[in-house]
Amino acid sequence: MxxxxxxxxxxxxxxxxxxxxxxxxxxxxxxxxxxxxxxxxxxxxxxxxxxxxxxxxxxxxxxxxxxxxxxxxxxxxxxxxxxxxxxxxxxxxxxxxxxxxxxxxxxxxxxxxxxxxxxxxxxxxxxxxxxxxxxxxxxxxxxxxxxxxxxxxxxxxxxxxxxxxxxxxQVDALSAISGSGPAYAFYLAEAMAAAGVELGLDPDLSLLLARETVAGAGLMLAEPGAHPTALRKAVTSPNGTTERAIATFDERGMPAIIADGARAAAARAAEITKQLA
Structure with a gap:
């Protein structure tokens, strides 16, 4: 062979x-x-x-x-x-x-x-x-x-x-996190860029800021031993601007929205498997 x-x-x-x-x-x-x-x-x-x-x-x-x-x-x-x-x-x-x-x-x-x-x-x-x-x-x-x-x-x-x-x-669950996951990160960058424009930034500059920020955060997550919770807490100073943003995300139910999306992705994978059978 x-x-x-x-x-x-x-x-x-x-x-x-x-x-x-x-x-x-x-x-x-x-x-x-x-x-x-x-x-x-x-x-x-x-x-x-x-x-x-x-x-x-x-x-x-x-x-x-x-x-x-x-x-x-x-x-x-x-x-x-x-x-x-x-x-x-x-x-x-x-x-x-x-x-x-x-x-x-x-x-x-x-x-x-x-x-x-x-x-x-x-x-x-x-x-x-x-x-x-x-x-x-x-x-x-x-x-x-x-x-x-x-x-x-x-x-x-x-x-x-x-x-x-x-x-x-467990493949459908894995697919919902890592298979579809890059699109979630890109979606976040899109939303961040749009928010920057709404706050008055030039569209090209806002896209650059969003793109490089998401990419840089990803590199930090890739460091040995890195954990997203610890990294988030390190950036979130008490009573600061980031804390206010995170609190707003929590109030709007963002963690639940992400979980719902992942469940929907996994369910759709199972549906396709049945259809192909």
Missing amino acids: SNRIAFLGCGSMNEAVMSGMLAAGTDPADVVATVRRAERAAELAQRHHGITAIAGEEEPDNNKQAATGSAVVILGVKPVGIIDLAREVSGSLSPKTIVVSVAAAVSIAQLEAALPAGQPVVRSMPNTPAKLGRGVVSVSPGTNCSADQLQLVKDVLKGAGTVVEVPEE
């Missing part, structure tokens, strides 16, 4: 994972990606020098080509297409090839049913900061995935960020 890693479908999420892996030192010669359009394949090959990118419009069997001989195959198309893709490449897989799905809402059982009996499967949920090597990537092993095979997948994915192992029943 080679060291090749195949990315079947290379949209934003799979490319984010691939970017993080390459930045961490994965040999580009061991990476192959499949896409639909030749233009997209050329773009990937130029941006990630040394990888192989195969376009379906030029080579209709591109997915089978990429899967053949690969140690790890990462399925990265939209959830509605994952099962069909798994069936398409099932005949091209070695019994030892580990199939990883990064699609939300597609269960391990659904994936295993579409693959040859005994095929090792891992369900994963990365988030978009993976392209900077600062993502969170979950792994949940399937029925036939050994400890060594799971470790191989962890080693492959660790270049994309922090890898956490969770039981499959």
